[in-house]
Structure formats: C-alpha cells, structure tokens
Amino acid sequence: MDPTDKVILLVEDNADDEELTLRAFRKNNILNPVVVARDGVEALDYLFGTGAHSGRDTRNQPQVVLLDLKLPKVDGLEVLRQLRADPRTHLLPVVILTTSNEERDILASYQLGANSYVRKPVDFEQFLEAARQLGLYWLVLNVPPPAAGTP
C-alpha cells in the first residue's frame, strides 16, 4: 500500500510547533501529505467539508489526526467531542499531541475517545523520537477502521 495516500491532519496553532513537527516527520522519512489546521474551526471544516473546505469529499478522511488541545476559537477537546459525535468521523484515530501533562486533560481526552495521548517534549531529540514512533504506529502498523462516512 502506498503510504503517500495517507493524509495526516495536524491541528496546531503554534507555527513553531508546526514547523518542528513537520521537520520531525521529514527527519523520520514520514512523507505522507500533512494537512495543517490552525484552529479548531478549521479542523472541523476540513473533516466535515464545510467553510473553507466546503465541497471536499468527506469520504476521504485522514489516516490520523494529531490534535493539540490549546487552540483558538474551538479548543481541542471540543473538536474531539464533535468528531466523535459525527458518524463520518467517529472511528477516526485521534492522537492528542500537546504540551500539557495535566491529569485532567489526559483524563478528559481519553473520556472523549482519544486513541492516544502524547506530550510534546521540550527536548527536540525526544520529540523526534516521539514523531517517529507516531508515524510508525499510526501510518504503518495500525489497521484503520473500514472506510468511514458511508451515507
């Protein structure tokens, strides 16, 4: 299977973190197309084919969503809640990728159905390692749910 078909949706408002994340993917030879949403609204528009992304074929959903929690407009937990409430996306693998290691955030994320919770390390080398493992697991090892969004 051609891994390049597998889109990664990165929801990240911090340009530095976006750049570092993309760099980490590159360093780890993760060459999948990465769609970046810079706030919660943009992420939901992409996933549901609304707003700026209206007309997008929502049957084509990303292989994995990397979701920051602290986002402008609509925060990450709310994005997760809406995503899990919609039949088109409720099986979509979502990895919370965030700075916070507050217990309540971890708990809330898992309660809303996050598949994984990864804390962004300050040390870039550790971050690289995390990105490598993420890519390996979600893009290669994981068997995704059958095509979602059947009408």
Added chain:
Amino acid sequence: MRLWAHPVLPWLGLALLLVGILWIGEQQLRSQQAQETQAALGSARHELDLLATLVRSHLEQGHYEGASQVVQAWGSRHAHVAEIVLETGNGFRLGQYRRPSVTGTRTPPLEATLNYGYQGAAHLTLVHDLSPITQRQQQLRLQLGAAYALFALLLGLLLRQLQLRQREGAELRLLSQRTEAANVQLRTALAERQAAQQERDRLISVLEATPDLVGMATPDGRILYLNAAGRRITGLAQASLQTHQITDIHPPWAMAVIRDEGIPTAIRTGVWSGETALLGAGGREIPVSQVIVGHRDERGELLYLSTIMRDISDSKRVEAALRHFKDTLDRIEECVFIFEADSLRFIYVNQGAVAQVGYSEAELLQMTPLDIKPEFDAARFQALIEPLRRGERPAIRFQTMHRHRDGHDIPVEIFLQYVQPPDEAPRFIAIVSDISERLRSEAALRASEAQLAQAQAIAHLGSWDLDLTTGQATWSDEEYRLLGYVPGEVAASAEAFMAHVHPDDRAAVWAEMQAAMQREDGHYRIEHRVLVPDGSERIVLEQGRVSFDAEHRPLHMIGTTLDVTELRRTERELAAHRDRLEELVAARTRQVQEQAAIIDQIHDAVVSTDLDGVITSWNRGAERLYGYKAQEVLGRSVGLLYENSDFLWREVILPLQRQGALELEVRLRRKDGTVVDVLLSLSLRRDPQGEPIGMIGYSLDISERKQAERLLKQRSEELAAANRELEAFAYSVSHDLRAPLRAIDGFSQALLEDYGERLDGPGLDYLRRVRAATQRMATLIDDLLQLSRVSRAALQPGVVDLSGMAREILAELQQAQPERRVDIVVQPGLTVWGDPGLLRTALYNLLENAWKYTGSTERPRIEVGSTPSEAGPAFYVRDNGAGFDMRYADKLFGAFQRLHHPSEFEGTGIGLATVQRIVHRHGGRIWAEASPGQGATFRFTLPPAVTLSG
C-alpha cells in the same frame, strides 16, 4: 316481664315465630330449587348445541349410523341425560337413547332442528334428568325439618320455664302480702280489744258511781252486770249476780212489758224506753223509767242488752240524782259533749268541755262539733258517725284535734256513742280526753333519751352526777366506756373516778374541784389524763357545775367527760403537718423566686407566650436584646418581632406545637428597626396533666457568630477564587511556558543539524548551552507544576505498601543508570495509610536525591526503613552520599533552595519542598540529619491515625 307471665300471649308469639321461620325456610328452598333447575336447563341447552353439531357432521356425510352411535354414546356417557331422540324431518327415527332408571323429575324436552345437505332437516330432542336436584331438595327439607322441630321444642321449653318461674314469683308475693295484711288486722284487733277493755273499765267506774240502776243482760235475760245502785236497790250481791235472771228484779207486770215490748224493740231498733218497775230489796215495788239498749257487734249480731233505770217515785230524788249525775260528769277529767244526731247541735257540755275549748256553755249550745273539729268537714263527719247511727257499731274511738276559741289546737281522744232515748231526739255522746300532754311527754322523753345516748356515744362524752354530801355518784353509759368499763360494771363514786385519774394529774384535778366549790358560779373545767384498765392512757376534758344550797354550801355537782385523746393527737399531727407544709411552701417560694430572678437576670432573652403567641413574660435579657420594655409587650403578640406573621406561624408556632420543642436560627426585628440574628430554642409549656398551655422561647444573640460565619464564607470564597486563579495560572504555565522552550530547543537543534558545519567551536558551544538552559527551564517548570499540584490535589487515601513502592522506584533509577552499583536495603512490610500518588512523588524525590548524592561515593548504600518514635513509626531514607552541613538544614525544605552547586549535583531545589508539602498534607512531620561527606538521613512520620503497622 308481664307479657311473659300471660298464659297465652307468649305461646301465640312463639307459634307465629315458628311459622314465620318455616315459611322463610320453604321460600329459600324453593328459590334454590328454581335456580338449580334453571342452571340445569341452561347447561342442557348448551349441551344440545354441542350434540347437534356432532350429529350434523355425521348426517352431512350420510353417516346415519354414526349419528345414531353418537346419540347412544352421548346418552350413556352422561348420567344427567334422561332421553335423546334423533328423527328425520319425515319422522324416521335415526337414533335414540332412553335412560331406564329415570323416574323422577325431568326437564321439558329441548329441541333442535338440524339442516344438513339439501336433503332436509332432522330433529334432535334432549331431556335432562332433574331427579338429583329434587332428591337433594327433599333431603335438605328433611334435615331442615328436623332442626326446626328441635328448635321449636327448645324454645317451648324455655318459654315454659320462664312462665313457671314468673308464676312462682307472683304466688310468693301474693302470699307475703296476705300474711302482712293478716298481721295488720291482728294487731288492730288486739289494739282495739285493749282499748275496749280500758274503756269498759272506765265506763264501769262511771256506771258504778251513778245513782241510777245500770245493768247488762244477755238477750235471753241472764244478768251480766248490775251497777252499785242496781245492787243496792235490788239487794243482789255482786258475787251471785250472774246466777240471776232479769225476771228476778222486776215485778211480773213490768217483766211482761219488758219481755213483750221493751226487749224486742231494743233488739229491733237499738233502744227502747218506757216506764216499768223494779222489785226493791224488801219486795217493795219501785217505779222506774227504763231505757233498754241492744248492743250489736260489727256484724250486727246482738251481743247483749243494757239498761238504765231511774227511780221516778220521788221527783226531788230524781232531780237530785240528775244534778248528781251532771256534777259527776262535770267533775270528771274527761270532757263530755252531747249533740243531736240530726242537727249536730250540742245539747249538753260538761265543765271540762267548756274549759277545753274556751267557749261558754251558752255559746257551745249554739255550736256543733264541726265548729271545734278543724280536721273534719260535714261530709267527713257524717261518714264517721254514720255507722253509729245505723247501729253498725256501738261506739267508736278516734283521735283528732279540738280548736280552742283562741285558735290553738288540742290533740284529743274521743269516745263517741250514739243513743236514742225513747221520747227524745237521738243523740251522740262524746267523751273527750286531752292527750296533748301525753303525746308531748311521750315524744319528748323518747326523743331526749335517744338523743342523749346517741350524742354521748358519738361525742365520746360521758356525764356524771356527784352528790357532794354523800360522795355517791352516777355515771352515764358512755362515762363507763370512757373509763374502760362495761356500763354498770363497777359502782360509780368520786373515789372510783379519782382512781383512774393519771397519778401525775390527781393533785390538779383535786385542786380544780376545790376551786370550783369556791367559785360563785361553781364552774368546773379541767383537762387531764386517765388510765383505763387495759393500760392505755386517754386525755379527757371535764366540765361541770357545782350547785349550792341557800348558804352557798356545795351540795351537788354534775358534769361531762369528753374524750379528747383523738382530738389532741390530731391537733399534734395537724401542727406537725402545718409546720412541714409551711417549710415546704417557704422552700418552694424561695426556689420560685430564685428561678424567677435567674430567668430575669440571665443575659439571654427568655420570653413565654400562650398558645396563640401572646406574650406572658419578658425578662431583662429580652429587654436588652429586643429593646422593648416588658410593660410595652406583655399582652401583645410575639409577631411584633417578626417581619411577617405568616413565617411565625408556618415556621415557628405550628412546628413547635407539633413537635413539642424546636430550635432554629431566625432574624428578628428590634424595637429600633434593626435586625438581629438569634438562635431560638423553643419548647411547649405544659400543665401538670401534660396539656400544652403555652410556649417558652430562649433566644441567644448570634449576630457575632453569624457575622463571623459570613466573613468565613467570604474568605473561603476568596480562597477558592485564588485557588482557581492559581490553577488557571499553573495550567497556562504548563502549556504556554513550555511551547517557546520547545521552539528554542527545537530550532537550536535544527540549526545544529542543518547549519552546524558553518559554526566554529564556540558557536557550537553556545548552541549547546542554549539547549541545556532550555532543558533546565523545562525541568523547573515541571517541578513547579508538581509542587503546585501537590498543594491543590485532593487527598485520596488508601493503604500504601511503602516497601514495595521504594523497591519499584529504586528499580526505575537503576534502569536509568544501569552502570551504577548501589547497595540497597529496604525494610519489608512498611505499610501506611495515605494518598498513593502523592506518597510516591515524595518517596521518589527522596530516593532520587539519595541516588543522586551517592553518585560520587565509593560504596554507595541506600536504606529505607522505620524506627519507632513518639508520633508512631518514623520512616527514613538514608544514604552515605555527599550529605550536607546541618547549619543550612533550615533552608533544606524551601523552594529553590539548594545546598549544592549545580555543577556538583543537578537539581531545581523544589523536590524537598514538594516532599515536605506532601508529608504536611498527610499531617506528618519531616526532618533530616546529615553532615558533609557522611551521608544524609531523611525521616518523616505519618500520624498514627493514618498509620497501619506492618
């Protein structure tokens, strides 16, 4: 009750009742039979339908034989079927069943028409046997009949018993009434007989005194009696009197008159008078005027004849005799009234009569007995005298009243006789005795004697009478009893009495007697003790009086003795009771006054009301608290303290009256309009029977407490707000402060990788330093967050295996630095009660320190264990590492305080602050002992309440 006794009525009632019951029973039976028959008909009809269906199915297929078999089989299988017939339309009988045994009642035939095919129709007839029902009914009727007969028999027996008992009672009563009547008659007869006897004696004495001849004889002429005059005239002796006949005293011619005319007339009409003659003692004939009276008993039978004869030979002698008679009558004690039988007018009254009624003789001769007999009117008087007039009774005796001229009444006894002189008008003779004195004295005597005896007995009052000249005495019965004797047991005397006086009192009694004799009025009074034979002692009060002769010499002394033993004892007891009662009252009064004073003076407000909330008491505390004076609020509703009375009733009065007591916090309004917070303790006041009579309320001013509560609430809200703020701060720190660090580190790394070959040595070193600083900053932020979390997190305690936890942590540390060799000693079985997460953080920090500071020790050793201490086991983590100078021990647990240079040992200086915070949050204590180069020991306790030993 009377109805029962009637000989016929109860039987009639019983018969009606029995017939009624019989009728009702029969009706019940019939209606039951009808119901059962109806039910049988219903089921038969249902059965017919079923059978018809079965039969039709055979007929439609042409199975006539089958239809016949169905009919047969049905009939023989069902015992209640009497007959079934199946016929075709044209009368051909296809099948039949007839139960041979059925002879009794049956249902009318039920018919059904069956149409089958197009050939035609068939008729099915079904008859049910009803004989089981009829038989059961008859059986039932028989049983009922038997029960009914038994019931009737029992009722009859019962009624008979009742009647017999009733009749016996009636007979007994009748018998006793008759006996009583007979007794009364007997007594009356006896009394009358005695009275008659007396009267006869008296009359005889009168008759003996009269100069006329008065005699009595039997109807056949035998002489029964002859008065003195008669005996003198005739010369007959008293003793031989009854051997003579009247013929012996009359000359033959006179005897002829008497025999032929006088006696028959007297017998016939009661009285005969005429002139006859007597034979004198010397055979001389003496002319006499004679009256013969026939005496009859109550039944009218002739008893005897009496006669009065007067010598009429000498008119002077006659006059003298008459006067003598009159004088005699006038002299006798009894009053004599004679009045005409028709007009009732008095024609003679004696002097006694005149004296008795106070009218003069002349006046009385114009009057009748009715004028002086207030108890009689004309009719009653006529009824009284009628039997005499008719000769049914010779005389009557009765008691009545005579009214004196001055109006007072005199009780009298009257002997009344009817006489009918031959040539004068018939008249009545009344001999009247005044019995007032007799009645009075009899009654008075009886009454006074009885009263005295009774009074003395009741009062325990004896009386005595002492003759001072002889020393003799008489004692009343009660006096004897007082001295312990049976009345009359000993001879009464002054000495006998003195012997009973208590020896200590004798002198006083004697002195009082002497004193009484000296006194003008002779009054004697003393109270003293007496000893009675049974050995007991009594107290008596004696009162008496001495009577004197003309020279004031004491003669006589009478007096009374009153037993006052009981009285004095009661008085003593009463006095004791009174004293005790007074003490009690005084004590109670003091108590009540004290309570009132306490209630009035206590600081808090005490208010009592009646059940409607009207204030009945208001102490000074209430005056101080609410600002109203007692006199302003007494009699007003307690509602004046409340913002609205609805609340007062709904939340205070009604719950209180329901529960009996109530405690609540309310805001009440003072007189000046300000509001005060009070704690109200309310209870119901009850009377001694437990009935509520009012309410009492104790109000405590809790304004200050409420103020403090409000302040506290405000503070905790502020604190909560601060905490929330801190939490928000910590949250944003964990996100926002780390993100730039990550960027610095990340891009430094990118720079190093992508542009590293363009940098020289120092450039690379700078970049490395930038990266190290960001790492340190990240660690700092994490530690700070942890410290903050340790402070904020809620404790979730449980049992914690400290030994196991220590080994895990040490294993982790070992894994991180596998090349290090450290001696590890962990005491097994260290168990505590605490929050596992926080305790792990604490232990981790301590062990990590120990691990770190033994990094440059030659033979590193880390121990975990516990030693006993005052506050329970003290756990310790000991190492033989770098140690520290105890001079800086006070800085050890402060945040960002480090005792080592970062170049020696890495660290943020937050770890021990976190450990201390955790131990403190568990209520424990932490301290450390160390010296540089000798290692360090950290000890901490967790309080006993949360410590579980091994």
